[in-house]
Amino acid sequence: MPHGLPDDQQPSPLIHPTSAARLAEFREQRFGLFIHWGLYALAARHEWVKQRERLTDEQYQPYFDHFDPDLFDPDAWAEAAAAAGMRYMVLTTKHHDGFCLWDSAQTDYSVANTPYGKDLVGPVVEAFRARGLGVGFYHSLIDWHHPHFPIDGLHPAYAENITHDDRNIEIYQSYLHSQVEELLTRYGRIDTMWFDFSYSKRVRNGRLTPGGKGAADWRSEELAALVRTLQPNILINDRLEIPGDFTTPEQYQPVAPPAQVWEACQTLNGSWGYDRDNLDYKPVDLLVRMLVDTVSKDGNLLLNVGPNGRGAFDPRALESLRGIGEWTRLHGRSIYGAGPSTYEAPPDCRYTQRGDRLYVHPFAWPYKHLHLPGLAGKVRYAQLLNDASEIRILVPDPAVDSGHTRLGALPPGTLTLQLPVQRPDVAVPVIELFL
Numbered sequence: 001m002p003h004g005l006p007d008d009q010q011p012s013p014l015i016h017p018t019s020a021a022r023l024a025e026f027r028e029q030r031f032g033l034f035i036h037w038g039l040y041a042l043a044a045r046h047e048w049v050k051q052r053e054r055l056t057d058e059q060y061q062p063y064f065d066h067f068d069p070d071l072f073d074p075d076a077w078a079e080a081a082a083a084a085g086m087r088y089m090v091l092t093t094k095h096h097d098g099f100c101l102w103d104s105a106q107t108d109y110s111v112a113n114t115p116y117g118k119d120l121v122g123p124v125v126e127a128f129r130a131r132g133l134g135v136g137f138y139h140s141l142i143d144w145h146h147p148h149f150p151i152d153g154l155h156p157a158y159a160e161n162i163t164h165d166d167r168n169i170e171i172y173q174s175y176l177h178s179q180v181e182e183l184l185t186r187y188g189r190i191d192t193m194w195f196d197f198s199y200s201k202r203v204r205n206g207r208l209t210p211g212g213k214g215a216a217d218w219r220s221e222e223l224a225a226l227v228r229t230l231q232p233n234i235l236i237n238d239r240l241e242i243p244g245d246f247t248t249p250e251q252y253q254p255v256a257p258p259a260q261v262w263e264a265c266q267t268l269n270g271s272w273g274y275d276r277d278n279l280d281y282k283p284v285d286l287l288v289r290m291l292v293d294t295v296s297k298d299g300n301l302l303l304n305v306g307p308n309g310r311g312a313f314d315p316r317a318l319e320s321l322r323g324i325g326e327w328t329r330l331h332g333r334s335i336y337g338a339g340p341s342t343y344e345a346p347p348d349c350r351y352t353q354r355g356d357r358l359y360v361h362p363f364a365w366p367y368k369h370l371h372l373p374g375l376a377g378k379v380r381y382a383q384l385l386n387d388a389s390e391i392r393i394l395v396p397d398p399a400v401d402s403g404h405t406r407l408g409a410l411p412p413g414t415l416t417l418q419l420p421v422q423r424p425d426v427a428v429p430v431i432e433l434f435l
Contacts, residue, residue, distance in 0.1 A: 008076065019233045022191070023245065023261060026235060028069045028337050029087035029134060030295055031328070034265060035077070035124070036092050036138075036272040036305035039063035039099045042309040047273030050097050051156045057145065067167030068115035069311030074127035080313060081133060082196055085328025085334070086322040090132030090194050090302060091124050093183055095138075095273075099146030102186070106178050109145050123406055125187045136192030139178065141218050141240075146173045152211030154199065173219050177226060184230040193227050193234055194248075198241035215241035237263075246300075253290060257297035257340065264294045268320055274306040281316055288427040289322070289350075291335065292361045297349040298340045317352060327427045330386045334359035334430050359385070360431040365423040369394070369407065370431075375415035378435055382417055383429040392418040 036047055042063040043049045050060050052146075081089055084108065094100045102121040103112035111120050125135050143149045144156055148171040151157050151164045182191055200214030215221070220240035227236055238244035246261040253264060269281045282290075294301045303324075305317045313321075328335065334352050341353035348364040358379075362370060382391040394406040394416040410416065423429060 015221065016170060019235075021252070022235055025134075025192075026246070026300065027261070029082075030300050030335050030338075031086050031291060032088040032090060032134070032136075032263075032300060032302045033081040033084075033086045033435070034090050034125070034138070034272070034302045036095065036304055036306045037120075037311075038095045038101065038273065040069055040095070041274040041307060041311070042066060044309065045252045045364060046271050046275050046278075047095055047306070048275075049127075051152070051154060054156050057361055064099065064109070065116060066115065067111070067309070069120075069307075069309065070116075072116075072120065072123075072307075072311030074123045075130075076315065077307070078127040078131045078133060080318060082131045084325040085335075086133065086210045086303075088136060088191065089128050090126075090136035090138050090192060091121065092138040093121055094140050094179070095141070096142040096144055098140075098143040098149075100179070102183070104179055104182055106175050106182070107146075121183070122187060129188075134191040135187075135189070135279055136194055137190055138194040138196060139180060139183065140196050141198065141213070142196075143172065143176075146172055146182040147174060148175075150211060150213075152213065153209040154212075157420075158210070168324050169217060176218065177223055180223065180227065181230065184227060184234075190231050190234055193236050195237060195239045197239040198307070200241065209272075211245070227280055243292075253293055254297065254299075262298075263300040263302050265304065266290060267304045268317055272304050272306055274308045274314065276308075281320065284320060284327070287320060287324055287428040288327050289361075292350050292352070292428060295335050295338055296340055296345075317371050324425065330426065331428075331430045333357075334361070334385060336434070343372075346370070346372060356435045358433040358435055360433060361428050362431070363428065365429065366419065368419055368421060370417045370419055371410060372415040372417065373411065374413045375433070376413045377415075379415055379433045381434040383432050384424055385432045386424050386426050391431055394418050 004280050040047045040049050046052060049126055093102060098109055100110035101109060102110065104110050127133055148167045148169065150167045150169055197211040198214040199209050202209040202212050218240060220242045224236055224240060224242065227234060235245040238247045241338060247258055248263055248265055250265045269275065269278045271278045291301045305313055307313055313390060335352065336354040338354040338359065341351040341358055343351055343358065347352040348362065350361045352359045382393055384391060396410060396416065407416065417431065
């Protein structure tokens, strides 16, 4: 009997419900923490280090032999996320190197057999739940350690014209499904299953990835049905190469809102795993603008931190999270439960809206006046959100104002706000308009 389920609970490829309540909760949350952590944190030079440097299993083994995160403190992780204004997290249970952060019955290649020797997933789940934060699992569909994962164009051991006929993907498929079943039956309610990734259509340098894998290789319909049977209210992302509940643009901001529910996944410095020498950290104001831009297009932002080999967040990452938290503490109501507006924002601004409140986020601070098209006569009060100080609404009279020292005629329907010359000392100012 597959998956250890009773006959009346066996998954069907036709089961693909989406929980409307869970989708609404997801949209309400808006901001989450991605956590990429594994053996690659010891290498400290990108989570794809095994593939990029073509490391053999033997060359990669020292990271397993020395994995002992003595500073691991999931409560500190959860506290940093909550203080930043994050409402959920997604943890890498297994990345492409095949190393598992839990004691899997399917393999010895797990944290249970490292010097640390204890489950890491459970304590993270408990710490985040204790602060009321949602819990999601990232799980790689790829496994460069498994002896039956076929060696393809992305595999560290790949070489042209060399075949590996002794590998049986059906054995790996059973392993993949069994591990997902473990994760979804050991840790209570899981909100999101974040699979990564399919690449049967991946093109690089004008050619398809040799041996690229997709839905047929993962038995994606069956895998999705298993997930939904075990966790009926869960959301599944779009990387199984079958339709998912939400789409996941990575390391770029969409120009226009995607047609589907979506989540932008972004890094602090361009690397997902801990990368000691990557100093290309995004400034806090840029990270806040990315969050605002995402919500203005009805999306969520999943922002990544890669803990180091001792299990601690890098001080630079903590500084970024604290800076974002200073902003969300004052401006959270322009983000949580907010979404896009039907009104068109002027250049260098983003709008979000929550009921009868419209939030203006000027990415560039203008001198004295901000002109908002189509809003004349539709706003009863305006204030800066950071300190609730009034912003005056001006109604220029072209018959009185000459245009030399005062505002002259403006396009019909334009609302004009009179701003302080000094920009508020926050990452991104927000003006709250009461419609």
